[in-house]
Each structure stands twice: as C-alpha cells, then as structure tokens.
Amino acid sequence: MTPKLKRAYQSEMTQMRNAYNAQDLKLSFHHLERAHILGQRNFKAHLKTHWWMLKIGVLRRDIRESVGQVLRLLAVFPASVFGWVPVGNTGGANVSALKSMSIPADLMEFFET
Ligand SMILES: [Fe+2]
Incomplete structure (x- = not known):
C-alpha cells in the first residue's frame, strides 16, 4: 500500500469511526465501503x-449482512x-464478493497507473 493510498484508507476509517461513535451506522457503513475499495489489496x-x-451488521441485527461478513x-x-481482488467492490453483503464495480470518481486516482 503506497503512503498516499494508506492515508486515503485511514481517512475513510477515521470518518467511519466518527460516524460509528455518533451512532450513524448508515454513514459509518458508507465509509467502510469506500475503505474496502481502497484497502482490499492489503490483507x-x-x-x-x-x-x-x-x-x-450485528448491531443492526441484519442477519444477511452478518452472515455475509x-x-x-x-x-x-x-x-x-x-489475489482475488474485484476492483471497486464495496464489500457489503448486498453485492457479490466477486463482482467488479465502478470506482467512485474521487477514488479513481488510486487506481490509475
Ligand atoms: Fe472484501
């Protein structure tokens, strides 16, 4: 993980935790999806x-999400x-773990070679 990618990943995780601590689980999960896109190449x-x-998933009592996770x-x-890394995959149980997805425009810079 390059330093730039690591900073972006950590930023999403910080925003995730802030939303989690504010009990905004929807926003927290949104940042996790973005963190997943950025971090899935790193174990x-x-x-x-x-x-x-x-x-x-457990906090929401969402069985599908919990089992999926x-x-x-x-x-x-x-x-x-x-090396199974479906590019752009958001990581939630609402999408196949093997599906490649479009990358949000503001995260594209991390995937350009
Ligand atoms: Fe994943």
Whole structure:
C-alpha cells in the first residue's frame, strides 16, 4: 500500500469511526465501503473493513449482512493468497464478493497507473 493510498484508507476509517461513535451506522457503513475499495489489496486493511462491517451488521441485527461478513472474513485469507481482488467492490453483503464495480470518481486516482 503506497503512503498516499494508506492515508486515503485511514481517512475513510477515521470518518467511519466518527460516524460509528455518533451512532450513524448508515454513514459509518458508507465509509467502510469506500475503505474496502481502497484497502482490499492489503490483507490487514481488508480484514479490518470486513470486521467492522460485521460489527455493524450485528448491531443492526441484519442477519444477511452478518452472515455475509463472516463468510467474507474467511474469504480474505484465500483472496490474499490467490489475489482475488474485484476492483471497486464495496464489500457489503448486498453485492457479490466477486463482482467488479465502478470506482467512485474521487477514488479513481488510486487506481490509475
Ligand atoms: Fe472484501
């Protein structure tokens, strides 16, 4: 993870925690989705986003999200080994873990070569 990407990821995680502490779980999850897009190529960052998504799923008593996040947490290990990184994937249980998605315009700079 480049320093620039790491800063962007950490910024999303900070905003996620601020929203979480303010009990705005919708906004918190939104920042987690952005953090997932940025961090899914890094094992620890990827694991962390799914851990927090699980926490929010449980808090919302959202069975689908909670089960989906347990599966995604387990999948982080083989994904890391085999390099399964669907570009732009937001990480929530509302989308396939294997689906590539369009990247928000303001995050595109992190994916240009
Ligand atoms: Fe993921």
